[in-house]
Amino acid sequence: MRFSDEFETRFAEMLTHYPTRRSALVPTLLYAQDEVGRLSDEVIAELAQRLDLTELEVRNVISYYSMLTTKPRGKYTVQVCTNIACMLRGGEELLDHCKKKLGVGHKGTTADGLFSLEEVECIGACSWAPAVQVNYDFHENLTNAKLDEILDEYRKKGTQ
Amino acid sequence: MPDVNLTVDGKKITAPAGSLLIEACKSAGIEVPSFCYYPGLSLQGACRMCVVKIEKMPKLQTACTTTVTEGMIVATDSDEVRQARKAMVELLLGNHPLDCPVCDAGGECELQDMTFSYGASESKFIETKNHREEQQWSPVVYFDRPRCILCYRCVRVCGEGMDVWALGVQNRGVSSIIAPNISAPDQDAHLDCEECGMCIDICPVGALTSGAYRYKTRPWEMNHVGTICTHCGDGCKTTLGVRRCDTGAEIVRGDNRDKSGINGDFLCVKGRYAFDFVHHKDRLTEPLIRKNGKLTPAAWEEAFELIGTRFKEIRDHDGGSAIGVVGSNRTTNEENYLLSKFARSVLKTNNVDHHRTADYPALAAALQGKPGKTASMRDVLTAPAILLIGNDPTNQHPLLAWQIRTNVRLRRAKLYVINSAPIKLRRQATAFAMVPAGAEAKAVAFLAGDDSLLDSLVSDATNRDAWIALREKIRAEQNIVIAFGSELRGQDVAKLVSFAESLTGAKLICLGDYANSRGASEMGLYPDLLPGYEPIASAGKFQKEWGDLPVEKGLSLPEMVEAAKAGKLKALYVLGSNPVGRLGIDPFVLSKSFVVVQDMFLTETANIADVVLPAANAYEKTGTYTNTCGDLQLVKKAGEVSNTKPDFEMIVRIADAMGFDVSGLVPFGSGTHSDMGQSRGAQSGEADRHAVWLEAHNLEPKMTPFDPMAILDEIQRVVAGYDISRVNLLAGNDQHLEIAESGASAIQPPELIVPARDDLFSSGTLGRYSKTLNSVFENKSAVPEVAAD
Numbered sequence: 001m002r003f004s005d006e007f008e009t010r011f012a013e014m015l016t017h018y019p020t021r022r023s024a025l026v027p028t029l030l031y032a033q034d035e036v037g038r039l040s041d042e043v044i045a046e047l048a049q050r051l052d053l054t055e056l057e058v059r060n061v062i063s064y065y066s067m068l069t070t071k072p073r074g075k076y077t078v079q080v081c082t083n084i085a086c087m088l089r090g091g092e093e094l095l096d097h098c099k100k101k102l103g104v105g106h107k108g109t110t111a112d113g114l115f116s117l118e119e120v121e122c123i124g125a126c127s128w129a130p131a132v133q134v135n136y137d138f139h140e141n142l143t144n145a146k147l148d149e150i151l152d153e154y155r156k157k158g159t160q
Numbered sequence: 161m162p163d164v165n166l167t168v169d170g171k172k173i174t175a176p177a178g179s180l181l182i183e184a185c186k187s188a189g190i191e192v193p194s195f196c197y198y199p200g201l202s203l204q205g206a207c208r209m210c211v212v213k214i215e216k217m218p219k220l221q222t223a224c225t226t227t228v229t230e231g232m233i234v235a236t237d238s239d240e241v242r243q244a245r246k247a248m249v250e251l252l253l254g255n256h257p258l259d260c261p262v263c264d265a266g267g268e269c270e271l272q273d274m275t276f277s278y279g280a281s282e283s284k285f286i287e288t289k290n291h292r293e294e295q296q297w298s299p300v301v302y303f304d305r306p307r308c309i310l311c312y313r314c315v316r317v318c319g320e321g322m323d324v325w326a327l328g329v330q331n332r333g334v335s336s337i338i339a340p341n342i343s344a345p346d347q348d349a350h351l352d353c354e355e356c357g358m359c360i361d362i363c364p365v366g367a368l369t370s371g372a373y374r375y376k377t378r379p380w381e382m383n384h385v386g387t388i389c390t391h392c393g394d395g396c397k398t399t400l401g402v403r404r405c406d407t408g409a410e411i412v413r414g415d416n417r418d419k420s421g422i423n424g425d426f427l428c429v430k431g432r433y434a435f436d437f438v439h440h441k442d443r444l445t446e447p448l449i450r451k452n453g454k455l456t457p458a459a460w461e462e463a464f465e466l467i468g469t470r471f472k473e474i475r476d477h478d479g480g481s482a483i484g485v486v487g488s489n490r491t492t493n494e495e496n497y498l499l500s501k502f503a504r505s506v507l508k509t510n511n512v513d514h515h516r517t518a519d520y521p522a523l524a525a526a527l528q529g530k531p532g533k534t535a536s537m538r539d540v541l542t543a544p545a546i547l548l549i550g551n552d553p554t555n556q557h558p559l560l561a562w563q564i565r566t567n568v569r570l571r572r573a574k575l576y577v578i579n580s581a582p583i584k585l586r587r588q589a590t591a592f593a594m595v596p597a598g599a600e601a602k603a604v605a606f607l608a609g610d611d612s613l614l615d616s617l618v619s620d621a622t623n624r625d626a627w628i629a630l631r632e633k634i635r636a637e638q639n640i641v642i643a644f645g646s647e648l649r650g651q652d653v654a655k656l657v658s659f660a661e662s663l664t665g666a667k668l669i670c671l672g673d674y675a676n677s678r679g680a681s682e683m684g685l686y687p688d689l690l691p692g693y694e695p696i697a698s699a700g701k702f703q704k705e706w707g708d709l710p711v712e713k714g715l716s717l718p719e720m721v722e723a724a725k726a727g728k729l730k731a732l733y734v735l736g737s738n739p740v741g742r743l744g745i746d747p748f749v750l751s752k753s754f755v756v757v758q759d760m761f762l763t764e765t766a767n768i769a770d771v772v773l774p775a776a777n778a779y780e781k782t783g784t785y786t787n788t789c790g791d792l793q794l795v796k797k798a799g800e801v802s803n804t805k806p807d808f809e810m811i812v813r814i815a816d817a818m819g820f821d822v823s824g825l826v827p828f829g830s831g832t833h834s835d836m837g838q839s840r841g842a843q844s845g846e847a848d849r850h851a852v853w854l855e856a857h858n859l860e861p862k863m864t865p866f867d868p869m870a871i872l873d874e875i876q877r878v879v880a881g882y883d884i885s886r887v888n889l890l891a892g893n894d895q896h897l898e899i900a901e902s903g904a905s906a907i908q909p910p911e912l913i914v915p916a917r918d919d920l921f922s923s924g925t926l927g928r929y930s931k932t933l934n935s936v937f938e939n940k941s942a943v944p945e946v947a948a949d
Contacts, residue, residue: 054325054328054341055341056325056327056339056340056341056343057328059330059339059343060328060330060339064330064332
């Protein structure tokens with residue numbers, strides 16, 4: 001299968017970072033997921049072949065990391081942390097709020113394909129809890145009102 | 161390495177530096193429980209059952225990943241350790257279904273044993289258990305997910321041990337699961353693998369179960385008989401689980417969990433599942449005699465009488481040279497020897513042959529008088545280097561391939577492969593050289609120093625420099641094991657042997673295809689060779705034992721066919737062989753000869769026979785097998801199908817029907833261990849009961865002419881190299897035979913060797929009648945079609 005030139009440049013560079021090809025798997029999976037939207041069977045087969053791994057090994061790694069997915073997600077993945085620091089400062093309320101606002105549950109995707117919602121384990125932003133990660137961006141010290149603004153912003157960006 | 165001293169549970173012990181604490185404890189007789197630790201596989205540290213307290217170390221440590229150090233003080237049985245183990249078992253049982261009463265592993269389950277020894281009597285967990293339906297991953301592999309305790313043994317043995325990598329671990333933490341390599345939504349996920357069943361065998365619980373065995377019986381309802389697998393020439397020990405049934409004794413399981421024998425716990429798909437040909441519905445259980453052109457069931461007596469009369473007539477009228485004898489690659493040494501003797505001393509013919517799959521006589525000729533030049537199967541596991549010329553062990557010699565892989569993995573042996581195909585073992589190879597098909601002999605000549613052949617070896621895959629580098633590397637190796645397939649024959653074997661002699665400590669293995677091909681060869685199933693590769697011209701020793709023998713060289717199998725065409729071959733006696741089906745002989749050629757076939761099934765050859773006798777197979781008789789390396793092992797009777805007879809008995813019965821005094825054929829009743837039960841207290845005078853007693857004590861009754869042990873006495877006396885320890889043999893140990901003491905042998909026409917070309921899922925006639933092998937094979941061939949749809 002064909003990836004963009006940008007992917008190919010990053011992939012080629014990534015290989016130079018590690019002593020063995022297989023070590024480049026996780027970053028490569030992220031790049032591929034960003035480009036294709038999900039890690040399809042086709043992507044898995046291609047990357048397994050490129051990195052001299054079995055497809056099973058690639059699937060094992062994908063299933064281990066919550067950031068990697070084989071199923072289609074919305075344009076923006078809203079990951080709400082409910083681990084201890086966030087929970088104490090209202091993470092669970094944020095999650096409930098998102099569920100209501102987006103009308104989907106954990107691992108659900110809105111009908112317009114814009115948002116996916118996910119409850120996740122610690123994202124390492126405890127000092128600024130409660131925190132939410134949307135794709136690769138962090139949003140911290142949130143309240144329901146702040147989160148509404150943020151989501152509206154994304155909606156605007158996504159529908160433009 | 162020097163030993164280190166440590167204290168375990170107050171006991172001072174020593175262990176080699178670098179050894180694992182769990183192993184050090186085991187050698188000192190202190191049991192440290194574990195699930196995930198498995199000797200020979202990579203360390204996992206997953207199950208936490210082996211935790212011990214080591215002084216000056218924080219927290220409990222896993223004994224399976226800790227190496228011993230000087231002065232270490234360890235407690236394996238403190239309250240703290242016991243509490244930790246108890247908690248581990250409690251966690252493991254947290255989601256375990258506890259369906260032991262219907263689980264295959266019940267009674268031999270490590271989780272049961274651990275719970276019994278270390279577990280708690282109650283559990284704090286009240287959560288609902290996650291149930292998943294069991295999945296069928298292949299015709300022979302089933303997975304019951306809730307029973308799995310995630311020790312990852314299956315994942316490691318499949319990847320590291322088998323180099324198949326068909327199992328993996330998916331998800332994380334409590335939701336981790338073992339997954340097969342062909343991904344599909346839930347119930348459709350399945351395996352694409354070599355179907356060896358190692359994962360099932362190594363599973364400490366009943367999570368992976370065998371399609372052939374599941375729900376058939378309980379482990380304690382079987383008798384277990386350790387015998388030798390009857391498929392390829394590697395000679396794996398297989399422990400057959402046997403149960404009484406309507407027609408005798410039924411074999412329900414094959415494995416080698418006790419790790420006895422040259423194969424340790426290894427078995428391939430054939431050894432583990434393909435014993436089921438034994439119970440195939442087409443199995444012959446009555447003698448058949450051709451009457452009015454049709455094979456018709458008959459009584460044993462009638463059959464023997466007919467054969468005896470006809471053989472005698474033909475021998476007396478046309479001479480022994482009008483009779484041909486074709487032996488088997490799957491009968492025991494005793495049967496092969498007896499057949500050789502019967503042909504020569506009773507039928508008076510040297511027209512003796514078998515389906516040849518390797519040139520053992522050439523090896524014997526080249527090694528005569530040069531002791532210590534052959535390697536045993538065990539040597540392959542420890543040799544510092546291995547050179548493999550031709551053959552594809554992964555398919556044709558699965559144990560050899562396992563030994564090579566294990567040696568490369570654990571001892572960093574160097575593997576050099578010369579082959580005309582990119583065989584799978586190249587993945588373990590230090591150097592892989594591709595030769596044009598049929599040019600293996602040229603590669604040997606090049607290794608030996610003939611540079612003029614280099615040009616003919618060079619290809620895109622292996623260039624000039626690679627060949628030269630390979631030769632340099634091989635020449636620098638010491639104690640290398642050289643295994644070669646049937647690609648090398650006759651003079652080429654001699655050339656390889658002389659090259660091997662130029663290396664320090666090199667040893668050879670000649671690879672033949674069937675379970676006792678080597679035995680057939682060593683017991684003289686050749687027209688010009690007697691047992692022990694003794695040429696018929698120097699038959700002195702045998703004349704003393706066997707009486708007058710024919711002196712003219714006999715006919716090879718193709719020559720017998722020619723003779724039959726010319727109407728000169730009046731009778732053909734075929735044992736456990738299918739020359740019509742396997743060697744492409746025109747069946748009409750034999751229409752005028754009196755053909756007798758002993759086999760389990762109505763093969764192409766049996767179909768044209770005048771008399772067919774239903775034979776027992778190697779799982780149903782006692783004797784010895786010589787594997788392709790020359791390791792002698794005991795074959796023990798496990799199963800039984802009523803109204804079949806071992807080939808041994810049938811040969812003796814035919815000799816008897818010919819009016820031959822069978823005590824001249826089988827030296828029974830005179831063995832050194834036999835006293836006919838006259839002198840042994842309660843058993844005195846009761847020969848039958850005494851025989852039972854002898855058998856129960858692994859001793860040898862030699863009271864009937866059907867006792868192969870009586871012939872083994874004779875083999876040990878007259879066949880060079882077979883003078884091994886009888887005690888070791890009876891104890892089930894393998895012993896390597898010395899081929900150097902053999903006779904001068906004779907160069908055989910190379911074109912008579914026809915490799916079987918069996919792969920993992922075929923096994924000659926036996927494979928044809930194995931439902932499991934066929935189902936696995938059909939499953940394999942079906943997969944690509946589904947994918948194409």
